[in-house]
Amino acid sequence: xxxxxxxxxxxxxxxxxxxxxxxxxxxxxxxxxxxxxxxxxxxxxxxxxxxxxxxxxxxxxxxxxxxxxxxxxxxxxxxxxxxx
Amino acid sequence: xxxxxxxxxxxxxxxxxxxxxxxxxxxxxxxxxxxxxxxxxxxxxxxxxxxxxxxxxxxxxxxxxxxxxxxxxxxxxxxxxxxxxxxxxxxxxxxxxxxxxxxxxxxxxxxxxxxxxxxxxxxxxxxxxxxxxxxxxxxxxxxxxxxxxxxxxxxxxxxxxxxxxxxxxxxxxxxxxxxxxxxxxxxxxxxxxxxxxxxxxxxxxxxxxxxxxxxxxxxxxxxxxxxxxxxxxxxxxxxxxxxxxxxxxxxxxxxxxxxxxxxxxxxxxxxxxxxxxxxxxxxxxxxxxxxxxxxxxxxxxxxxxxxxxxxxxxxxxxxxxxxxxxxxxxxxxxxxxxxxxxxxxxxxxxxxxxxxxxxxxxxxxxxxxxxxxxxxxxxxxxxxxxxxxxxxxxxxxxxxxxxxxxxxxxxxxxxxxxxxxxxxxxxxxxxxxxxxxxxxxxxxxxxxxxxxxxxxxxxxxxxxxxxxxxxxxxxxxxxxxxxxxxxxxxxxxxxxxxxxxxxxxxxxxxxx
Numbered sequence: 001x002x003x004x005x006x007x008x009x010x011x012x013x014x015x016x017x018x019x020x021x022x023x024x025x026x027x028x029x030x031x032x033x034x035x036x037x038x039x040x041x042x043x044x045x046x047x048x049x050x051x052x053x054x055x056x057x058x059x060x061x062x063x064x065x066x067x068x069x070x071x072x073x074x075x076x077x078x079x080x081x082x083x084x
Numbered sequence: 085x086x087x088x089x090x091x092x093x094x095x096x097x098x099x100x101x102x103x104x105x106x107x108x109x110x111x112x113x114x115x116x117x118x119x120x121x122x123x124x125x126x127x128x129x130x131x132x133x134x135x136x137x138x139x140x141x142x143x144x145x146x147x148x149x150x151x152x153x154x155x156x157x158x159x160x161x162x163x164x165x166x167x168x169x170x171x172x173x174x175x176x177x178x179x180x181x182x183x184x185x186x187x188x189x190x191x192x193x194x195x196x197x198x199x200x201x202x203x204x205x206x207x208x209x210x211x212x213x214x215x216x217x218x219x220x221x222x223x224x225x226x227x228x229x230x231x232x233x234x235x236x237x238x239x240x241x242x243x244x245x246x247x248x249x250x251x252x253x254x255x256x257x258x259x260x261x262x263x264x265x266x267x268x269x270x271x272x273x274x275x276x277x278x279x280x281x282x283x284x285x286x287x288x289x290x291x292x293x294x295x296x297x298x299x300x301x302x303x304x305x306x307x308x309x310x311x312x313x314x315x316x317x318x319x320x321x322x323x324x325x326x327x328x329x330x331x332x333x334x335x336x337x338x339x340x341x342x343x344x345x346x347x348x349x350x351x352x353x354x355x356x357x358x359x360x361x362x363x364x365x366x367x368x369x370x371x372x373x374x375x376x377x378x379x380x381x382x383x384x385x386x387x388x389x390x391x392x393x394x395x396x397x398x399x400x401x402x403x404x405x406x407x408x409x410x411x412x413x414x415x416x417x418x419x420x421x422x423x424x425x426x427x428x429x430x431x432x433x434x435x436x437x438x439x440x441x442x443x444x445x446x447x448x449x450x451x452x453x454x455x456x457x458x459x460x461x462x463x464x465x466x467x468x469x470x471x472x473x474x475x476x477x478x479x480x481x482x483x484x485x486x487x488x489x490x491x492x493x494x495x496x497x498x499x500x501x502x503x504x505x506x507x508x509x510x511x512x513x514x515x516x517x518x519x520x521x522x523x524x525x526x527x528x529x530x531x532x533x534x535x536x537x538x539x540x541x542x543x544x545x546x547x548x549x550x551x552x553x554x555x556x557x558x559x560x561x562x563x564x565x566x567x568x569x570x571x572x573x574x575x576x577x578x579x580x581x582x583x584x585x586x587x588x589x590x591x592x593x594x595x596x
Contacts, residue, residue: 038570063314
C-alpha cells in the first residue's frame with residue numbers, strides 16, 4: 001500500500017459523503033459551516049471510516065471541533081491508522 | 085372542556101412534587117425544571133395574563149427551544165382558550181415573519197437565549213422571558229370554564245408548504261383528547277416514567293409526550309441546543325436522565341447506535357422505544373433490540389395533519405421476517421383507505437395506492453388557507469351515518485390482510501430528511517428569491533433507500549456569472565436567511581440551461 005493512501009482514500013470518502021469535489025481544494029474549510037456536513041453525515045463518515053480502514057472512532061470520542069475540516073478528519077484517521 | 089387539561093389537573097393533584105419537565109441545563113441551573121404543581125399553578129396565572137395580552141381568538145406565537153417555560157406557555161394558552169403556535173429557533177427571520185404575517189399581528193412570546201429574530205411590527209406585542217416568568221409566578225387564579233374545548237384548535241404547527249410558504253396545521257382540542265385516549269396506552273404505567281422530549285416543538289412528534297406523557301404522569305426530559313451539538317454532551321445528558329421511554333426519529337437513534345456505548349448500560353431503565361417520522365429500517369430495529377433487550381420497540385406513523393394513527397410492536401421475529409416493516413395497526417378512532425391515485429377508486433387490501441386517513445384525530449385544515457384545506461381534506465360519512473374528516477396523505481402504501489398499514493414513500497415532491505418534512509418546491513421557491521438565481525430544481529439524493537441530503541440544480545441570472553465554490557457558498561448563505569438550515573441543499577450544481585420535457589417544464593428526471 002502506498003504511503004499516502006490513507007489521505008487519497010479519505011479524500012474519496014469525504015467527497016462521496018459531502019457529495020462535492022470542492023472538499024479537495026478547501027481542506028481547511030469548516031465543513032459544518034459550509035453546509036457540506038451535518039451531524040447525520042458526520043456519523044455516516046465515521047461508519048464509512050470503520051468499514052474502509054478498520055479504524056473505529058466512536059461519535060462520543062471526538063468533539064466536532066476536532067473533525068470539522070478535511071485536514072482534521074484525515075489527521076484523526078491517520079493517527080489511529082498508524083497506531084494499528 | 086378539554087379532557088386533556090382535566091387529566092393534567094388530576095395528575096398535578098396526585099403528584100404535585102413530581103417533575104413534569106426538565107432539560108439538560110439542569111446540571112448548571114436548577115431553574116431548568118418544573119414540577120406538576122408549578123406547571124398547573126404557573127399556567128393558571130399566565131393564562132390570566134395571556135387573556136389580557138392576546139388579541140381575542142388569535143393564536144399565540146411561542147418562540148424558543150426547550151426552556152421549561154415553553155411548556156408553561158402552551159398549557160397557559162390552552163387554559164386561556166387560545167391556540168398556541170410554536171416557532172423553533174431553527175427558523176430564520178424570514179420564516180418567522182411569514183408566520184406572523186399569516187396569523188396577522190398575534191401576541192408573541194419569546195423564550196429564546198437570543199433576541200427575537202422576527203419583525204416586531206408584525207406582532208401585536210412581543211413579550212420576553214422576564215415578563216412571562218413574573219406573570220407565571222404572580223399567583224393569579226383562573227377559572228376552568230375558560231379552558232379550550234371542542235373545535236377550537238389546541239395547537240397550530242407550521243410545516244413546509246409547496247407554495248414556498250409554511251402552512252399551519254390546526255389541531256382541534258377534541259382531536260387532542262382523542263389522541264390522548266389512543267396514545268396513553270403506549271406509555272407503560274410506572275410511577276417513575278421519564279420520556280425523551282427531544283424533537284423541536286414545531287414537529288408533531290413532540291406532542292407524543294406533551295399529551296400522552298403528561299396525561300400518564302411522566303416527566304419530560306429534553307436536550308438544550310448546546311447539548312444537541314455534541315454527541316459527548318448528548319450522551320452525558322442521557323446518562324443522567326433516568327430515561328424510561330425513548331421517542332425520536334429513526335435517524336436520530338441510528339446516529340446514537342453508531343456509538344458502542346449506546347446500550348442498556350447507558351440507559352438502564354429504558355423499557356419503551358417509540359419511533360416515528362420516517363422509514364424505520366429492519367437493520368435499525370434489530371440493533372435496538374440487541375442493545376436494549378429489556379425494551380419494547382414501537383414503530384408508529386402519522387402525518388402532522390392527523391397525529392400518529394398507527395403503532396406496532398417490532399420484535400425480533402417481525403424485524404427478521406417482514407421487510408419493509410409495517411407502520412402498524414390503526415388506532416380505534418381512525419380508518420385507512422387505499423385509493424388509486426389516478427382514479428380515486430378504493431382498492432382492496434394488498435394493493436398499493438394512496439393512503440387516506442379518516443377519523444377522530446384528523447386536523448381541521450390549514451390556517452387561513454381554505455384553498456389548500458379543500459384540496460386534501462374532506463368529510464366522509466361512515467356506515468353508521470356519522471361524519472368523519474378524511475385527509476389525503478400523499479403517502480403511498482397498502483393494508484395487509486391483518487389490518488397492518490405499510491408505507492412505501494411519497495407520491496409527490498415531499499421528502500423526509502432526517503425526519504424533517506420538506507417540500508422540494510419550498511426550497512426551490514426560496515432559491516429563486518435570491519437575485520443571482522434564475523431557475524432552480526431541488527432533488528433528493530439517497531443512499532440505501534433513505535434521503536441523505538438535497539442537491540440544488542441552479543441556473544444563474546446572468547450567463548457571465550462565475551459558477552464556483554464561492555458562488556455556491558454565497559447562495560447557501562442567502563438561503564439560510566430564508567429557510568431553516570435543514571432545508572439548505574448540501575450541493576449546488578450550476579447549469580447554463582435546463583433540458584425541458586414534452587410539457588415544456590424542466591425535466592427533473594434528466595437531472596436525477
